Amino acid sequence: MKCSRNSFWTSIRNSVYCGKIIIPPSEDTELNLVEGIHQPIISEDLFWDVQDVLNGKKKIQGVKIATPLNLPLRGFMYCPECKRTLTGSASKGRPGYYYYHCKSPCRVRFSADVINKEFESELRRFVPKPGRAELFKQIVCDIINNKTFEADKNRGIAAITEQQNLLTRSRTLLLQEDIDISDYKIMKANADEKILKLEAELKKIKNEASNAMDLNDLVNKTLENLKNIDKLYKMADIEGKRRIIGSIYPEKWTIKENKGRTDKVNFAVLLIYQINNGLWHKKPE
Structure with a gap:
C-alpha cells in the first residue's frame, strides 16, 4: 500500500x-x-x-544490531573486572580470530572460540535425560491447567x-x-x-x-526442541542462536576463570536441570 x-x-x-x-x-x-x-x-x-x-x-x-556468527554471546556477558557489558570483534592482527572484550580503558578479553565452546557444553546440561521429558510434560501441563x-x-x-x-x-x-x-x-x-x-x-x-485446555501438541513440540537444543543451537543462524541464549538466561553471564557463570536461569530450564539431577521435590506454586 x-x-x-x-x-x-x-x-x-x-x-x-x-x-x-x-x-x-x-x-x-x-x-x-x-x-x-x-x-x-x-x-x-x-x-x-x-x-x-x-x-x-x-x-x-530497539533496532537489532548485526552480530557476527562467531560472536553469538556478544552483549550477553558482564566484564568480571568493571561489570560493564562485554562486546566482541575480530582480531586485527590475527585473521580468523575473534574475541569477547571490554571497552577502553579496561583490557579484559577472552577467546571467543573458548567461550563459545564453554556455552555449548553448558547448554547440554539442559537436554532432558531419557524418560525425564515425560515427567517435565506432566508438570508443565499440571501447572498451566491449574493457572x-x-x-x-x-x-x-x-x-x-x-x-x-x-x-x-x-x-x-x-x-x-x-x-x-x-x-x-x-x-x-x-x-x-x-x-x-x-x-x-x-x-x-x-x-x-x-x-490452555489443549496443550499436548505444543508441549510435545517444545520437548522435541529441548531434546535437541544443543544441536538446534549449532545449526541455527546468528539470530536463532541469540534467541536461544536469551530464552535460557534472563540475566547476563559473568566470566570467571575463562568460564561463564550466572545465578539466574529461565524457570522452565531450571526445572529441566533439577529433574535431570534428581533435585525436584515439589511443584512450584
Missing part, C-alpha cells in the same frame, strides 16, 4: 481494524467507541498496545466495575453542579478508554484459558 506518512499515522490510529466504530462527539459527550458488527483484522489487545507506544506510554524494542485464569478474570471484571462506578459518580457530580460539563467530558473519556482496554485484556484472558 502506498500512502503518505500522515495517512499511515491515521491508519494505525483507526480503531475500525480492531472491530470498534467511532461515534463522533456531540454537545453532551466526547468521541466514543462502540462494538462494530464487522470482523476485526487485529485484536483489541494489539491495537491498544500500539496506541500506548504512539502515546509514549510503552517502549518499543488462576479465574482470578485474573475476576480482577479484570472488578477493574471495569470500578471505572463504571467512577462514571456514575461523575454524572452525579455533574447533576449536582459540582463539576462543569468540560470536566465531565474529560473524566468520561478517560474512563471509557480504560474500560475498552480492560475489556480487551479480559478477552485475552478468556482466549488464553481456552487455549
Whole structure:
C-alpha cells in the first residue's frame, strides 16, 4: 500500500481494524467507541498496545544490531573486572580470530572460540535425560491447567466495575453542579478508554484459558526442541542462536576463570536441570 506518512499515522490510529466504530462527539459527550458488527483484522489487545507506544506510554524494542556468527554471546556477558557489558570483534592482527572484550580503558578479553565452546557444553546440561521429558510434560501441563485464569478474570471484571462506578459518580457530580460539563467530558473519556482496554485484556484472558485446555501438541513440540537444543543451537543462524541464549538466561553471564557463570536461569530450564539431577521435590506454586 502506498500512502503518505500522515495517512499511515491515521491508519494505525483507526480503531475500525480492531472491530470498534467511532461515534463522533456531540454537545453532551466526547468521541466514543462502540462494538462494530464487522470482523476485526487485529485484536483489541494489539491495537491498544500500539496506541500506548504512539502515546509514549510503552517502549518499543530497539533496532537489532548485526552480530557476527562467531560472536553469538556478544552483549550477553558482564566484564568480571568493571561489570560493564562485554562486546566482541575480530582480531586485527590475527585473521580468523575473534574475541569477547571490554571497552577502553579496561583490557579484559577472552577467546571467543573458548567461550563459545564453554556455552555449548553448558547448554547440554539442559537436554532432558531419557524418560525425564515425560515427567517435565506432566508438570508443565499440571501447572498451566491449574493457572488462576479465574482470578485474573475476576480482577479484570472488578477493574471495569470500578471505572463504571467512577462514571456514575461523575454524572452525579455533574447533576449536582459540582463539576462543569468540560470536566465531565474529560473524566468520561478517560474512563471509557480504560474500560475498552480492560475489556480487551479480559478477552485475552478468556482466549488464553481456552487455549490452555489443549496443550499436548505444543508441549510435545517444545520437548522435541529441548531434546535437541544443543544441536538446534549449532545449526541455527546468528539470530536463532541469540534467541536461544536469551530464552535460557534472563540475566547476563559473568566470566570467571575463562568460564561463564550466572545465578539466574529461565524457570522452565531450571526445572529441566533439577529433574535431570534428581533435585525436584515439589511443584512450584
